[in-house]
Amino acid sequence: MRVIFLAYGATRRRTVVEEAAEVVAGGGRAVVLIEWPALWRGARFAPGVEVVNVYGDRWALPRAVVDATLFRFPAFVLGHLARGPFARTAARVDRGYRNRLARPLLDGVVLPAYRWLGRAARERVYRRQLLDGERADLVVIGDPASMPEALSVLAGYGDGVAPQLSYRMDLTVRRVVRGG
Amino acid sequence: MAASPAPAATGRRVAIVTPWYPTRETPFQGAFVQAMVEATAPGCDEVTLYHLNLWHMRASARRQRSIAAAHRGLLPHALRRTGTVGGAGLVYLPVPAQAGTSFAGLARLTEHWLRTALGGPLDTPVVHAHVGYGAGWAALRAAGPGTRVFVTEHATFLDRVLAEPDARAMYDELIDRCAGFFTVGDAARAELVREFPHHADRIGVIANPVPFDRVRPRPVTRLHRWLFVGGLIPRKRVDLLVEAFARCRAEEPALTLTIAGEGESAPGLARRAAALGVAEAVTFTGAVPPPEALDLMYSHDLLVHPSRRETFGMTVVEALAAGMPVLVTRSGGPEETLAGLEEAAGELIDVRDDPDSIVEGYRRLRDRFPDGVDVVTARRRLAQRYGYQAVARAHHRIWFADPTE
Numbered sequence: 001m002r003v004i005f006l007a008y009g010a011t012r013r014r015t016v017v018e019e020a021a022e023v024v025a026g027g028g029r030a031v032v033l034i035e036w037p038a039l040w041r042g043a044r045f046a047p048g049v050e051v052v053n054v055y056g057d058r059w060a061l062p063r064a065v066v067d068a069t070l071f072r073f074p075a076f077v078l079g080h081l082a083r084g085p086f087a088r089t090a091a092r093v094d095r096g097y098r099n100r101l102a103r104p105l106l107d108g109v110v111l112p113a114y115r116w117l118g119r120a121a122r123e124r125v126y127r128r129q130l131l132d133g134e135r136a137d138l139v140v141i142g143d144p145a146s147m148p149e150a151l152s153v154l155a156g157y158g159d160g161v162a163p164q165l166s167y168r169m170d171l172t173v174r175r176v177v178r179g180g
Numbered sequence: 181m182a183a184s185p186a187p188a189a190t191g192r193r194v195a196i197v198t199p200w201y202p203t204r205e206t207p208f209q210g211a212f213v214q215a216m217v218e219a220t221a222p223g224c225d226e227v228t229l230y231h232l233n234l235w236h237m238r239a240s241a242r243r244q245r246s247i248a249a250a251h252r253g254l255l256p257h258a259l260r261r262t263g264t265v266g267g268a269g270l271v272y273l274p275v276p277a278q279a280g281t282s283f284a285g286l287a288r289l290t291e292h293w294l295r296t297a298l299g300g301p302l303d304t305p306v307v308h309a310h311v312g313y314g315a316g317w318a319a320l321r322a323a324g325p326g327t328r329v330f331v332t333e334h335a336t337f338l339d340r341v342l343a344e345p346d347a348r349a350m351y352d353e354l355i356d357r358c359a360g361f362f363t364v365g366d367a368a369r370a371e372l373v374r375e376f377p378h379h380a381d382r383i384g385v386i387a388n389p390v391p392f393d394r395v396r397p398r399p400v401t402r403l404h405r406w407l408f409v410g411g412l413i414p415r416k417r418v419d420l421l422v423e424a425f426a427r428c429r430a431e432e433p434a435l436t437l438t439i440a441g442e443g444e445s446a447p448g449l450a451r452r453a454a455a456l457g458v459a460e461a462v463t464f465t466g467a468v469p470p471p472e473a474l475d476l477m478y479s480h481d482l483l484v485h486p487s488r489r490e491t492f493g494m495t496v497v498e499a500l501a502a503g504m505p506v507l508v509t510r511s512g513g514p515e516e517t518l519a520g521l522e523e524a525a526g527e528l529i530d531v532r533d534d535p536d537s538i539v540e541g542y543r544r545l546r547d548r549f550p551d552g553v554d555v556v557t558a559r560r561r562l563a564q565r566y567g568y569q570a571v572a573r574a575h576h577r578i579w580f581a582d583p584t585e
Contacts, residue, residue: 009237015204088448095444099238099279107238141258144237144276147250154257165258167274168203 001028003169004129004136006153008054009145010039016142019169021046031129031136035111035145038067052129054122055114066110070102107145131156136163192225192580195302196268197319198310199275199290200334201231207469208411208441212334212364212388212494213310214265214470219389219568220575221266228261228269228304232290232315235274247276255297273297283313284346291318302327306579310334312361313341316354328359330578332386333368336415336489342375355379360578362386364492367512386578387517388492389571392563394474396503400481400555403505403546404434407480409473409495410487412443417486417533422449424486424538426456435461437484440476442467477502482545486538487511488531497566500525505553507541521561524554 003023007016020030024046031050034040045051074097081090115122130136130153141150154162196217200210213229221227239247251274264270275293277286294302301324308330309319316331323329331354335341342348355361355376362384363369373380406425410416418439429435439449439462446464453462468476473495477483483499485508490496493513499506505526508514518525529541545553564570 011236012205018204087451091444091448104238107243108240112240112243141254141274144235144247144251144274145239147247147254147276150258151250151253154254162257165254166260167258167272 001026001137002134003028003030003138003140004163005030005032005140005142006146006149007032007142008035008149009143010034010036011143011145013040013043015168016140017043017045019140020049022169024048028137032142033125033129033149035114036063036106038063038071039106052125054125055118056121056125058118058121059114066106070106070110071098074102126153126156130163138164138166138169140169141165141167191305192223193304194220194224194227194306194308194579195304195319196227196229196308196310197232197294197302197315197322198229199232199234199314200311201229201233202470203231203233207467208409208473210310211470211473212492215389215391215494215568216310216332216571216575217268218265218391219572221268223572223576226269226304227266228271229264230271230273230294230315232273232275232294232318234286234290234314235276236279237276238279244276244278251276251293252296259297271297282347283341283344284350287313287317287347287350290314291321294318294322298322301325306330308332308575308579312351312354313347316358317350320354320357328579329357330360330362331355331358332362332364333372334364334388334491336491338368338371338375348375352376352379355382360384364388365513365516367516368491386574387566387571388494388497389568390494390497390501390562390566391474392501392559392567394478394502396478399550400504401550403482403542403549404432404436405480406435406437406482406484407440407476407499407504408437408484408486409440409476409499410485412439412441412445412449414445415488416441416443416445417488418445418449419452420533420535420538421484421486422452422456422458422462424535424542425462425484426453426458427535427539428542429458429461436463437461438463438465438476438480440465440468440473474498474502477504480504482507482526484538484542485509485511485514490514493517497562500555500558500562503555503559505545505549505555507538507545509537517562517566518558521558523552524558526553526555 005016005020020032023030033052033054035054037053078090078094198213201213202211217229262270275290277289302322303324307319307323307327309316310332312331312333320329361382369383369385372383412418425437453459477499483504483506485496490511490513496506496508496514497517507527509531510528511531522528527541527545529537
């Protein structure tokens, strides 16, 4: 069984990591398509899970600069402040900064630019993972940001037989609710 | 996971609608709904659970529209009916929601996606929704004309919901129009009646069910292995527990503490345990699914639950079902569930913002343990109140009673 996880938003990381591990443990192949590697820092994928950045190595330098500016440098500073009596305050500031500033900037400015600039590269990855090579048995939609991409995948099959789509790994699938 | 049975011709068909249900992302969330399904489904012809799971996002208005359009296009292909506990069917439906959406907004979103997914009304004779502001509202609006909608409120943050004028008006309408509205304890009911005195006679109490089928092979003989199970969030005050544990361990080096759960407080707790020199005695398991949490209860000696506010306090009853005494704050639910059993079950302590009450409570409990504690009796009495059979009977009575009687 070959399962493709669309996990661009990285907002449900634990689910994707565990479900991909379950696929591999069951003898299947799991491919996780991601959009921004820094959002997966600290995620421990099981050996055998293939993690693919849909933009490949393109614009690695600007990506590193954005990562350093938005995430690494503030984390470094707050990490040094997060000691002793300041620990709780620093943790709160870190959370607030990430949720209210860093992620909105990434989601609202940086990623749309990457999506626009990188649409050809992303298309190539889709074709390779989903249309041209080995057939995918199931495509799991991992988060809201992956929904438009999942619909594109579906459209890419046209009248052909598309793989099953699901909002999560569930091997006890019985029937589609509507029209089922 | 068992697949659900085929739809039956008879009328004991129930739809359960909930925003909370254990998932990989949040293994603890909605464990009480899972227990309720497991307890009640076997007495029905067909039960389908709709898990309306909020998927949070941060996106521009344009991107949100694009995501919503894609979700609509994907639903006919990706929405599936699988199985869950008790032979019930499970329909897992993501509800994409922008972070920071108001409670009223979340309720409308939940309603929108439930109706979109169904493509028609919920047509089972009975719908039971858990959590009023989201699933309750969605179930009420999606139900067909012949459907009776019941709601159980579990939320501990109802004050924040009702502080929003829109959400308050929706909540008022929900209580007014549903066939039965319940809380899981008297304290939560009193809070709601204070807010909606004109609905006092419409708000009842129905307990969460707890499994009592497993028996501890050997009784607890000493209180060395402490356990906390729950979210590591400020309301639970696990920080006070860590402080108290360190002080008690200074007197009894054999003590250990297992903290099962996760949340924003986790990193600070680990740092504090290290600073207090008890890191090697404190184990953080991270979040564990309900069956593993129950397993932990059978391998520990004392549940310590320092929460500030609980509507029911299911973990406390589960601990006693697993034959372990409890050291628990008077946080609302626990003093109701343990009414008349306080000494037998362990020790109840006041909600205070210092670790002293936990330390003193532990010392009192330790000094009268085991003779001054009677977990066997507490367990038996709790099984009569909260066991699967008792709570299932209560649900079946309200669901299937002839409404004209």
